Amino acid sequence: MLEAYLIAGRIEAGCDEAGRGCLAGPVTAAAVILPPDFHNDLINDSKQLTERQRERLRPIIEQEAVAWAVAMVSPQEIDRINILRASITAMHRALDQLTVRPEGILVDGNRFFPYHDIPHTTIVKGDGKMLSIAAASILAKTHRDELMCQLDKEFPQYGWARNKGYPTPDHRAAIAQYGATPHHRHTFQLLPQPTLFDGLDMPE
Numbered sequence: 001m002l003e004a005y006l007i008a009g010r011i012e013a014g015c016d017e018a019g020r021g022c023l024a025g026p027v028t029a030a031a032v033i034l035p036p037d038f039h040n041d042l043i044n045d046s047k048q049l050t051e052r053q054r055e056r057l058r059p060i061i062e063q064e065a066v067a068w069a070v071a072m073v074s075p076q077e078i079d080r081i082n083i084l085r086a087s088i089t090a091m092h093r094a095l096d097q098l099t100v101r102p103e104g105i106l107v108d109g110n111r112f113f114p115y116h117d118i119p120h121t122t123i124v125k126g127d128g129k130m131l132s133i134a135a136a137s138i139l140a141k142t143h144r145d146e147l148m149c150q151l152d153k154e155f156p157q158y159g160w161a162r163n164k165g166y167p168t169p170d171h172r173a174a175i176a177q178y179g180a181t182p183h184h185r186h187t188f189q190l191l192p193q194p195t196l197f198d199g200l201d202m203p204e
Contacts, residue, residue: 023165025148025183027090029072029136148165
């Protein structure tokens with residue numbers, strides 16, 4: 001069972017990101033403040049849920065949260081500042097949009113940059129431990145997936161509605177065949193590194 005608070009009675013915002021390991025699309029982060037009496041047995045780390053479960057939970061979280069926000073950092077900005085800084089920047093932008101100021105910030109993972117004077121706590125695998133981080137993981141994932149499905153209509157050959165921009169074999173094959181788009185992260189390894197023997201005639 002997920003914990004509702006790290007410090008009981010404190011207004012805590014849970015933060016998480018989605019799309020960090022993708023080859024295309026933005027990195028997306030969410031910040032969520034849940035009410036003290038919020039309870040939902042289904043909420044968990046978004047990776048442990050099915051797409052249907054995540055989509056079912058999204059409106060519940062958005063309607064019942066004290067405050068929530070989602071922010072994105074574009075592939076171009078990721079290429080400029082690197083994916084770690086982009087992930088944390090997206091979290092800061094989500095926090096900027098909250099209509100309620102948190103008294104503490106709970107972050108999934110082990111890296112974060114201070115946000116104003118609000119104390120923060122990084123929690124490894126926090127999306128499977130803290131309710132607010134799990135809720136943030138669901139919003140970040142569903143909002144990003146929705147965008148990738150929209151971009152799939154513009155670039156259907158890359159299969160983004162299925163792979164959401166992750167480095168699947170079909171996605172890499174499409175990059176090899178069609179090249180990269182403006183939505184790809186050009187500082188990422190879009191294609192597998194050639195091996196030492198690629199292009200050489202090997203003896204029978």
